[in-house]
Amino acid sequence: MTERPDRAVLDMTIQGMSCTACAARIEKGLGRMKGVEAVSVHYAGKSGSVRYYASLVSPEQIMDRVHDLGFRAALYGSQQGESDEQGKLLLRLVLSILLSLPLLLGMLHHYEWLSGIPLPGFIQEPLLQFVLAAIVQFGIGMPFYFNAYYALRERTANMDVLVAFGTTAAFAYSYYAMLAGLPLYFETSAVVITAVLLGKWLEASISDQALRAATGFERLQVMEAVVLRSGAAVTVRVEELRTGDTLITKAGSRIAADGAVVRGHAFVDESFLTGESMPVSKEPGDPIFAGTMVSGGELVSRIQATGSATMLSRIAALTRQSQSSKSSIGRKVDALAGIFVPLMMLLAIVTLLIWLLILRPGDLSTAAVHALAVVLAACPCALGLAAPISLVLASGRMARRGIVLKEAGVLERLAALDTVVLDKTGTLTEGKPQLKQIAVASGRSKLALLRIAAAAEAASAHPFALALKEEAGKKGLVLPQAEQFQAVYGRGIRARVEGRLIAIGNRRFAEEEGHAISPEMIRFAETAESAGESVLYQFADGICEGAYAFYDPVKRSSIEAVKQLQQSGVEVWLATGDHPAAAHAAAAEAGIRHIHASMLPEDKKALIEQLRQRHRRVAMAGDGWNDAPALAAADVGMAMGDGTEAALAAGHMTLIRARLTGIPDAIRISRLALRNIRQNLAFAFVYNAIVIPFAAFGGLEPWMAGTAMAFSSVSVVGNALRLKKQMERVVQT
Incomplete structure (x- = not known):
């Protein structure tokens, strides 16, 4: 089937999501639009990717639909929204803390062992507590109501529905208690809103730190460049560069576009782009890439690619694509999060009825407090954050080492690999016979x-x-x-x-x-x-x-890669079109025992399919057009970065440095990421399995339940950040 020429992809940032149920709502809403082919929204990354047909729908219409759903969308890289939203969130948090402190002090009289602490008399005034709680509830907390309204309008439920429902119930009960002369609990709704805001601000700050550490390609792009025009060196904006221009890059500057050196000699730091730690010597004829740093000397080059066509932009786009896509774990968690909120609302009603009819017959006050604690203890955010941040960190770390994934599911398949099939020429060997x-x-x-x-x-x-x-x-x-x-x-x-x-x-x-x-x-x-x-x-x-x-000599890095793969429990096979004698000689030098020689492209593909039929998890690494069918047939197709466009298109991931040592690195990182995700999921499930029943049976005050809910997601994000240090240690060994 031929691809339509009007097919396009819209990458955007999305602000205002409170949990994965929001991401699912956007996907569902956009997916119904005529002309939209596929939608993937990333809650942790606050981003989305939409594949659409330009003749049927425009980017403006897509972003307007996001707005109609109750969120704010902007083109990716437009620098809109993210820092502004965090600033507003911090302001709301500070105001909520200041207004909640008097209510917290007033709460002390609920506990007999704290009743002796002297407090100013005005703090106990019911009217003051009502006013402070009302400002927090209906002023600072108003965005919860708006978001809950948009969710319910689309016949879905998210964390904002839980917060709005729970805090409103707490405020309403306290208002009733004030009129009836009963003990006041205005601090419950205010403290819960404060705790939720604190949790969301910490979550946003830590997530932002993780995302910036995982990508950062935009920081490598330069704004201006020096080119030769009419024999004179002039400074132009990078958008004005054209293929064929003569680019001058001085020491200490970043290269503005891909090209080939025509004059000069210098060392270039390509570490962020390829993972190569040592500066690379560049001479006339050598390729250079946008975003890399000239660390010594001056280079004059002929531009071969600019803008989105540069290697840097292609890596950034592929990384963004993989981070906005969904893994199978992510899709399962999203499906669970979609039913989580309605399930918790039902459980709260059941708790209310059990206390009201069985445990404390007729005691509406106690029943309502415990039902409220269930609502406030439930946390879909911890589930929603369990996978995305770990996947973003892992794909970002791989990209920094010159390993670029095309979609998030590759990480899961990498972790499960038990067999890697290698092409010979250009993959195992130097590729320059x-x-x-x-x-x-x-x-x-x-x-x-x-x-x-x-x-x-x-x-x-x-x-x-x-x-x-x-x-x-x-x-x-x-x-x-x-x-x-x-x-x-x-x-x-x-x-x-x-x-x-x-x-x-x-x-x-x-x-x-x-x-x-x-x-x-x-x-x-x-x-x-x-x-x-x-x-x-x-x-x-x-x-x-x-x-x-x-x-064709075997690469030294290939010998080390084969050794590392075998140590990690992965079998290595060689599949080549070369003569058996040449294949066996290269395999013996690299330490490979499984050898298939004189293979045509269809033979390589058949070998991959046979291995998969034997329930093996198979990766194929190659660099030529003859490897493309096998790359596409494998669980993970690994295209070498200096290979053909056919191989790059067919592969599920690309090794920019064209060194096989990237494969064991990728497998180790993916296994760490999957282990981290399982830890996060385990924590989220254990938290909800323990805290919610505890709240239902009266073990938690509502404000305690709300605080625990807010900090559970922060704990998941914090554990995900441990992955960053673990990956740094692993790739250095």
Whole structure:
């Protein structure tokens, strides 16, 4: 199915959510709009991503719908809303504390052991307590009512419904008690609102700290750059940069756009972008990336990508996409949170009836206090925050190490992996084969053979083709024009050069084409392959004219990665299209025992499917178009950052540094994140399982229940922040 050209994605920040039920309400409301294909709202990140069709709905209409649902939306990166909301929340908290303090002092007379503390007489005045509580309830607490109204209007319920209902009931009971001359409990509603505001402010502050630590890509973007215009260096805004411009970056400055160095030499700090801790030396011809820092010298470069096309912007977009998506754990928790509030309201009614009819027949006051405590103790926020913040921290840490996820579910699948299948060329090995030997049929010239081969391979980007063309360049050969080029995936190429049909490929290609390989070429191939080299044969009009032997060294980082994966209980397999001898030589050097050689793209895909049918959790790592089917078929497809666009598109995650050591790092981080999420979920369930029954049977005063509810979510966020330090320790070992 072809993708519609008007499909677009809207990333936005959303303010005013109080729990995951709010996020679910926005998803449901936007999902009903004509032209909206998919919606994902991230409560902890205060963000949302909407995939829509521009011909049917506009971003303005989508954000207006968010407003109609009772929230505030702004385009991602517009710097609107977040800091302003935290400031307003802090102001409401301070005012609520100041107004609640006299009520707290007045509460002391409820406890006999504190009744001896002298208090000013005016604090006990019922009218003063009524006025202070009313200001807190209907002034400072008014946003709870608005949010509860919007939720009920959409036939849903959220934390604001619990707070509004519970505190209103407490205030109403205290008002009744004031008229009836009974003990006053105005402090209950005021203290609960204060505690909820304190919890929300702490939660927002800690969450904001976590989110900023997890991303921060925006801080790498520069506002201005120096370019050459009409032979003079001028400063322009980064939005004015164009492909082909000559960019000048001095020491101590960040590079404004992706490009290639044309003049100068300097060291560049790419740590935030790729995870490489040491500055990288850059010389003419080397690639450079936006957001990286020139730490010494000056570079003059030719711009190749600007704005959203830069590597930095693509990483930021993918990270934002993964953080706004939902994992399976997140979806299950959201579904539970959706029924949590109605369930707690029902439990409060049951508590009221049990006390009123069975435990304290006719005692409406006691029954109401205990039912109120149940409402105020219930906390959907702790459940809602259990997964998102941990996932954001983990995906952000991976992005800082050059590991970019496309969606949150990848983290869960990473943690469960037990098998990793690796491609050979460019994944396990350097991916830059060197031409080691040339064998020619009698009467042929090696240079003449190489000249024809390089010409035939001119349109190919395969590593072997690049090695042939590089060798021809070193020899100073002038290449003829090739025509009718055709690549046969996983086998070889055909082209017409100087009137002859040239075919270059592996032995399987020769057999399928019906070309006979001469005995001397077979002997050459057997000797080369026994030494771990790969062999291609060259044919002209069906006659074998020669063969080439290539050697591609295994990366040192690959050997270390295989060792780390095996230590973590993950089996490593090698699946390559190369000859078995070359495959076994590379596998032996890397320490891999499971080897599949001479594999076509469909064979690699079939291997992945067979492993999954055996109930294995499989990842595939590769960098070429021939790896794309296997990458898509795996539980986790890992595309190497220097690979083809097909591999990057098919993979579920990208290793920017193209080093396999990113795989064990990703698995360790994901396992830590999943363990942290399970701890958070366990705490949230244990809290509700203990505190709610405790409140129902009279073990908690309403103000205590409300305070416990507010701080339960803070505890979950605090535990999630422990993950940050754990990940730092793990990736350093």
